[in-house]
Amino acid sequence: MSAKLNINHLHSESQAPPPSDRQIIFRLLSLTRPHWRWMGAGIVLALVTLLANIALLTTAGWFISAMAAAGIAGVSMNYFTPAGVIRFLAMIRTAGRYAERLVTHNATFLLLAQLRQWFYQKLEPLAPAGLQSYRSSDLLSRLQSDIEQLDNFYLSILLPSIVALIAVPILFIGLYVFYPTLALLILSALMIVGLLLPTWVVRKTATSGSVITEQRQQLTTAIIDGLQGMRELEIYGAKDAQLAQVSYYSEQLANSQLQINNINAQSQSASVLVINTSLWLSLILLGIALSNNEIPQSQFVMLLLLSLAAFEAVQPLPMAFEQLSATLSAARRLFSLADQQPVRAEPEEPASLSAQLARQPLSIEFKQFNFSYPKQSQQVLHNLSLVVNQGEKIAISGPSGSGKSTIVQLLQGFYPCPEGSVHIAGIDINHCSGEELRQQLSVVSQHSYLFAASIRDNLLLAKPSATSEQLQQACDIAAASEFIEQLPQGLDTWLGETGRGLSGGQARRIHIAQALLKNAPVLILDEPTEGLDPITEQQVMRAIWQLMQDKTVILITHNPRLLATVDRVYQLD
């Protein structure tokens, strides 16, 4: 299933009508509420800086014409005050701009931390069952870029909008006091640049965000296909066809980008047009006013400059709103994901598994158990009955798709078990909290994940209180010490994303060391030797034998040597 279908699928899950743009914006705003002080401070500073700048130009305009008039008339005037005001405004503007940048950036980073934490807390209960369709890393990086898109909401959309909203009335009143007709002219021009143009831009770019996202994905796919399949493509002479494919997607993307750029260029030149036309009309209006003696000579230049400088309040808006549709659709995707209910609701009053374990041995029993994944009709497990008593080692084997890995997921409490029963130490699994279930389990599988952190941190995840000696011991038993010692920084070697830098066998041994450290009573091994070459496989297997001692073991494998070590084999079909 393609990425796009999955997203649609997620959307169709929510029964309620999709939230309107306004609802999305309000929700975004409410998310940012904890940091309103910083955000507000940033807005105030931006406003002060803006007004200081406009006032600077206006005062300077008034100053030079008043001085010229006084000079011509040969009267004296108090020039110290306006000269001082000009210097003062210049300083306010400069310092204000610096402070504004610091404060707004600080607010942005606060929001960024807030958003990530909020989103993580929403996502955490959903994982992994609710995120099945997000498994591919394409979609995850999409998630990530969505969050990054929201990072800019405050700085590039919210701030200029609010500043304009406050500044425009102030400027209007300022002009109105001197010359109402001019004020009305400027207000309408401000509305065109600050309201009409942004609306036009939003409408024009409404779909382009998602189109570009998709085109980018197609381009990456074509490039990666071409690079990874290079031998084959060249040998079958299909090299040029692939190049054509890459060029095609590259051009498609470029065309969409040019379209957006055209819209930007048009809105930009439209705002230049509006500003200049209004300057020109102001000139004539002021000329009329002067000849009718509606304004004094000394105000002419001041008002002309004020009506020009006023546009600084709205000029960033058309460009800012180009981002709006992308931001809204990013927010929409994130909210729809965050609003999902966990696939397995935690029991309200969970039975205490640890208390039960003090009285009873830890047995696992599936009785006439049926299971199908949520929203799928196909039954994965059918009439399964299976018992593992404490200390027993059993194996489950069967062709792929027979539900072996499903059992692992169920025991970790990732899915509800409505049909038939699963009991752990005599307690219905549906009554156990997921955390308590997982406390009893260690899982080693080929899908186990290593984090981009040091080997030590990865190990400590399994047992945060472990001492260095305990880590060392676990690595020794897991046959991992040998290769770790060869690494330049030993246990403190930093692993790249998804444990890059380690071979499959090395990663598997670290997972075994993790399981040793966790020392849970039940051990689940899901194809623990899959994907390893024969020699590594042997090394890993030795470590696994160490791990299996004194544990209740559920083993999923084809490996005959591992199968030979268990008490019973359940064959699924």
Place this chain on the structure above:
Amino acid sequence: MNKPSSKTELSAAKTWLKQQRHYAGQLLTLSMVCSIVAGFCLIAQAALLAHVVSQIVFADSHWQQQQTPLLALLALMLARVLLSKYTEQFAFRGASEIKLALRKELYLKLTQLGPSYVEQQHSAELSEVLHTGVEALESYYARYLPAVAFCAIMPLAILAVVLPVDWLTGLIFLVTAPLVPLFMILIGLKAEQLNQKHWQQLSRMSNHFLDILQGLAQLKLFNASRAEAAAIASIADQYRRSTMSILKVAFLSSFALEFLATMSIAMVAITVGFRLYWGELDFSVGFMLLLLAPEFYLPFRNLGQAYHAKMKGVAAAQQMLQIVQATPARRGTKKFTARADQCLNISYQQIGFAYPEQRQALQNLSLQIDSPGLYAIIGPSGAGKSTMIDTLLGFLQPSEGCITINGEDLVQLERASWQQQLAWVPQNPQLIYGSLLQNIQLADPNANIAQVKAAAKKAGVDKFISQLEHGWQQPIGERGAGISGGQRQRIAMARVFLKQAPLLILDEPSAHLDADTQRWLVDSLNDYAQQHTVIVIAHRLQSIQQAKTIFLLNQGTLSAQGSHRELLQHSRLYRELIAADEGAGNVR
């Protein structure tokens, strides 16, 4: 790729970026011309506006008497509107042309460098360079370069207008202008380092979040997932603190610029005001100076804003330069002609090969393949199996020794004509965009439909074709979605049967296959090997026990060769491999 880059690398990247401008033709130049002409219009507009205002306000001229200058003013304004549109459009069209051309050039270069280079540098990272890296150049060409040109001309033009009419304002400009770049450089150097650190941290934090999301299930298993929320918040907060301390300095450079600009504008206003008062200056000149003062500093501010675009562009260029500067294998020109009996005689003669900055991958490797049959190449991982095959496919050239085909040196042969003799099946056969039929036809574009279908049937493609909604015409989408590993392998074998190449090479063909498909594959290979040369790179050893000759590689050289039975007798390493394989081998 993340090492701090040396000065020479940086300047090489900058030079290279400038050289790539030619791809845009005249577009970037046009954009710059438009923006500079618009700048001239602005100067004229300021002069004209000052003149009109001076006439109306101080010469008591009625505004209706100023019709001609007013109309000229309007014309100048409209010209600026058009010019601003073209400035933007030309710049982005130019940048777009460059991006398209560079992406194509880099992709072509990678195909010349061959698959082993791609694997060494990681295909995912290279694809990032080709995609996001190339995109990062847009702002460099469309924003930064025009800003540089504008900054080089506009302040001078304004100065040229201002100096003759008022030396004092000109002096203020002249004194402050050099200070702007000076401050920018002084603070900018520090800020650049800090800024680079900032971007590194940002991407690290971003990657951390992605990493946590990917590993959520694992965190849950250790019941550590809830605690992680606090960690995410604290990492983001740490990032905020460190970045803010960086920004305090980084913003200083723009602070200095703003300070200088604003203060000199204020100074111009005040000095002009006083001289107007004393009657030393005409109002039209004074007003023009006031209008031009902010415009004098604007280009510097634009340049400061485009600075980040420059840094990103240079960083991307450094990565591209690594690809551009890598040297591909030399290409032979001699056409390869197959012998009438189609039998190939392949001879490795004391082959040595080392990847750049790595230990010897092959050394003194000699072997012969002189008749049809099934040959296997085995050995522990890192023994040089893939390197050896890449030299035969023509993707790598041995640094020592030579490979001859029917007595001809492979290096001298034209790669395409040699590759016509080859068929290749990798672990994950690649499917191309197109129908199922086209995917098979790829192997021999001249084949007719009947031949394609016959080959497909032989490969057992007909076994699953009924499951496909559109049968032969089934479109095969991105990365062959919906086609299983076994089905891919059958499609790949159909290509082999269609091409009937004298030499077939397979890389670990039985990986990821179910038992049925594995058995079928072994049978088809044995069958094909009756008349052709088949070379299999194998990790699992059961499937190649019937091979005519098994070549056992160890540490880049031939450790032993012979049949399964011979090797069992003579080679200890082989016995170890077999023991490990049998012990661990999967029964399915």
